[in-house]
Structure formats: structure tokens, C-alpha cells
Amino acid sequence: MPDVQALLKRSRSGRIMKYTELYPRRMPAKIIVRMQDGNVIEHEVRDYPGLATHPVYMGRRGPKFDTLVAGRVDEGAIRRD
Numbered sequence: 001m002p003d004v005q006a007l008l009k010r011s012r013s014g015r016i017m018k019y020t021e022l023y024p025r026r027m028p029a030k031i032i033v034r035m036q037d038g039n040v041i042e043h044e045v046r047d048y049p050g051l052a053t054h055p056v057y058m059g060r061r062g063p064k065f066d067t068l069v070a071g072r073v074d075e076g077a078i079r080r081d
Contacts, residue, residue, distance in 0.1 A: 016028075016030060025053070026046055026047050026051075026053060027047050027048060027051055028044065028045060028046050028047065029044070029045050030042065030043070030044045030045075031043045031044075
């Protein structure tokens with residue numbers, strides 16, 4: 001995975017204090033990508049599916065849930081729609 005390692009070396013991360021102050025009620029994030037041609041792409045999210053503020057119910061779960069959780073959680077503990 002040399003391509004991933006090369007990308008990580010060109011990446012930076014930082015903290016946005018107004019986002020930090022919202023934690024743990026919210027978990028916002030902002031992604032900023034600067035392209036080689038100078039264009040900038042920004043994307044911001046307020047929270048993520050699966051957080052208390054944005055629950056994911058069984059009817060909306062997908063393959064990721066099944067892969068990561070299936071067989072590891074008591075079926076009685078899973079909330080159903």
C-alpha cells in the first residue's frame with residue numbers, strides 16, 4: 001500500500017475549537033482537499049450515522065454493520081424498527 005502511505009505523508013489534520021466544544025453532543029468534521037490545479041473542495045458533516053444524535057436503525061443498516069457487528073452482538077440488544 002505505498003500509495004496510501006504517500007497520501008498520508010501529504011495529509012495534515014488539526015483541531016477546530018468550535019467543533020471540539022460540541023463534543024460529545026455532536027461530532028462534526030470538516031475535510032478540505034487542495035487539488036494540484038489549485039481548486040479546493042470542502043465537505044463538512046455535523047455528525048455521523050450511529051451516533052446518539054443520528055441513530056441507525058436496523059432497516060437502514062447496511063453491509064458495513066453486518067460485517068463489523070454481526071455475530072458479535074446479542075440479537076436481543078439490537079434495536080429494531
